[in-house]
Amino acid sequence: MTxxxxxxxxxxxxxxxxxxxARRLAAEGHHVVLAARRKDRLxxxxxxxxxxxxxxxxxxxDVTDLAAYKALVDDVVARQGRIDALVGNAGVMxxxxxxxxxxxxxxxxxxxxxxxLHHGIAAVLPHFRRLGGGHFVTIASIAAHQVSPTxxxxxxxxxxxxxLTEGLRQESDPSIRVTTISPGVVTSELAAxxxxxxxxELMTTYRSHQIPADAIARAVGFALxxxxxxxxxxxxxRPTGQR
Numbered sequence: 702m703t704x705x706x707x708x709x710x711x712x713x714x715x716x717x718x719x720x721x722x723a724r725r726l727a728a729e730g731h732h733v734v735l736a737a738r739r740k741d742r743l744x745x746x747x748x749x750x751x752x753x754x755x756x757x758x759x760x761x762x763d764v765t766d767l768a769a770y771k772a773l774v775d776d777v778v779a780r781q782g783r784i785d786a787l788v789g790n791a792g793v794m795x796x797x798x799x800x801x802x803x804x805x806x807x808x809x810x811x812x813x814x815x816x817x818l819h820h821g822i823a824a825v826l827p828h829f830r831r832l833g834g835g836h837f838v839t840i841a842s843i844a845a846h847q848v849s850p851t852x853x854x855x856x857x858x859x860x861x862x863x864x865l866t867e868g869l870r871q872e873s874d875p876s877i878r879v880t881t882i883s884p885g886v887v888t889s890e891l892a893a894x895x896x897x898x899x900x901x902e903l904m905t906t907y908r909s910h911q912i913p914a915d916a917i918a919r920a921v922g923f924a925l926x927x928x929x930x931x932x933x934x935x936x937x938x939r940p941t942g943q944r
Contacts, residue, residue, distance in 0.1 A: 708731070709788060710734040710787050711726070711735055712736045712817070713790040715746070717914050718790055718914045719840075722917065722918040725922055728753075733750070733757045734758055734773075738763055740760075764816075764818075765812045765820070766820075770824040775824075785834075786925055789862075793813045795807070795855070799854070829877050840921075841863050843885045843937065879934065882917060917938055
């Protein structure tokens with residue numbers, strides 16, 4: 702249990718890294734606000750957590766809806782008195798070659814991975830500034846640092862996520878901490894949503910080395926647990942077998 706419990710909002714919390722992060726932070730003694738589109742799945746996770754004596758609540762949220770994002774954050778602050786951290790994890794990975802011309806899928810990635818991220822900043826930053834501090838944690842990807850075939854658009858969104866978060870770090874007062882975590886291959890549902898056959902086949906080989914989502918959750922917990930004068934700016938976590 703942590704000696705400094707926080708109110709933490711985790712987006713994309715219905716599965717994968719978001720779920721693992723919510724579970725770990727709740728187990729560490731934080732009050733976790735789980736947000737995702739699949740409210741039924743959130744209800745199951747929250748029931749598990751509260752049944753174990755942990756503190757959690759779940760809310761349906763589409764991060765591409767700025768008004769809904771702001772309303773949720775405002776509601777959390779009104780009920781809890783504050784918000785201490787945002788883990789911006791919601792994301793999609795719809796890989797394809799550029800000549801596949803799957804423009805609607807590319808637009809969806811931009812909407813969720815980029816617009817959803819700056820919506821979170823817009824919703825939370827005014828509260829952090831008013832409250833005198835807070836912590837943004839962005840879940841980016843190793844794709845923010847390298848581009849591979851079929852991942853050009855996905856990598857572009859994750860480069861943007863890195864740039865947004867780094868810019869936020871440079872612009873923020875010292876009381877606001879900013880962390881970017883870039884996972885390598887992690888066990889999750891992301892690859893299951895790829896519709897392009899060639900990209901899906903490549904991912905089968907690429908994902909031969911995986912680490913559990915809790916490996917990323919531990920990195921989030923580490924960043925949040927640092928004292929106020931320590932700002933963990935960036936962490937890259939990948940399987941030992943991934944190059």
